[in-house]
Amino acid sequence: MKDLHSKITILSGAAKYDASCATSGSSGFQSKGNKIGHTLPLGVCHSWTQDGRCVSLLKVLYSNVCKYDCAYCVNRASADIPRASFTVTELADLTCEFYKRNYIEGLFLSSGIFADPDIVMEKLIDTAKTLRTVNGFGGYIHLKLIPGTGEKTILEAGKWADRLSCNIELPTEKSLKCLAPEKSKEDILGAMNDFAGLKTENDSSRGKKSFFAPAGQSTQLIVGASEEHDRQIINLTSSLYNKFSLKRVYYSAFIFPTPGEKKSDPRLPEIIAPPLVREHRLYQADWLLRFYHFKADEILSEDAPFLDSLIDPKTVWALKNLDFFPIEINRADYETLLRIPGIGAKTARRIIENRRARSLSIENLARMGAVLKRGRYFLTANGKHIERPDDPARIRRLLEGQDGAGLQLPLFDF
Ligand code: SF4
Incomplete structure (x- = not known):
């Protein structure tokens, strides 16, 4: 049995590669009589990943035990790493203790797929529900949606979390099949679609103030682990925003989970460093889509499918x-x-x-x-x-x- 300190060490380390968290100024859960946790005035605390990116805390996995074997992931089934899992009470108490010490402003919770998606999702939901109902926690909660989760479970998750996100991971089905063969495009897009439908339903039935995931949904896409060009990524981003009303698409420059990895997995590309400039340009192009009324085909064309590394789009x-x-x-x-x-x-x-x-x-x-x-x-x-x-x-x-x-x-x- 692992002690709590070992668990937090293992499970926060295992979560640091997910870039898709930000508080987005949600105010949904402060007005419901919760005693602690305000996201609007304070924002969130951050930490730095090895590649220099700023990420939010407390960012942990419920468990890093995973049945899947995604090539790009440090937690994949075939990786020889220490494994650990929290219990719901441990994680809820830990979040509150961190919060009270001002280490964090909210919780970003994901998990390895240690069982059927609905069972994994129920653990994440139980943690959020315990935080809200037992600990009176009004801070920001972002829960990861496990692909394959049913609509009923997504509805329940949205009652307790500010934001939900289902990671699209790779730009095409072909790459997904190659690098994450147990995942399916249908399951990922299905979860986003269910979320979008539930959000519209809840927002229109409850008026302006919705308590179904008030900060909406987001996703993360890994850049540079597969061969797609930026045009495919930006086209995909644009259609995700249009179809599923996503709040954000986060781009995460591919990084080898463990040094020397490329030698052991021929599916992974040869790179000398994470493509951080490319990631930065994708964020700029994304900004043009969301705030500058650009269309995807104005930003990149068939004959110039990559963003310019030296000049902004x-x-x-x-x-x-x-x-x-x-x-x-x-x-x-x-x-x-x-x-x-x-x-x-x-x-x-x-x-x-x-x-x-x-x-x-x-x-x-x-x-x-x-x-x-x-x-x-x-x-x-x-x-x-x-x-x-x-x-x-x-x-x-x-x-x-x-x-x-x-x-x-x-x-x-x-
Ligand atoms: S499902 Fe894939 S990406 Fe998620 S924890 Fe398991 S191996 Fe990693």
């Missing part, structure tokens, strides 16, 4: 569509302003608000937060250019690596 689009520019900031509508590199949603709103009272100059723009080192080629203020976009190749050279992503410095040696 919005600037790449602008350089390919120079006839759309320059944009006159005193006349353009909100959607058009959003297309200018260096102008974000906040700045676009400020421009619209401020120009009601007066005509705006280039100097005003800088004060409103526009990044003119990128935007300078693509806009005019009262007909005045900062610089004309006469030579796209020259502009490209000047902008390459300016956001620092292509030159990302490693925090650790791999």
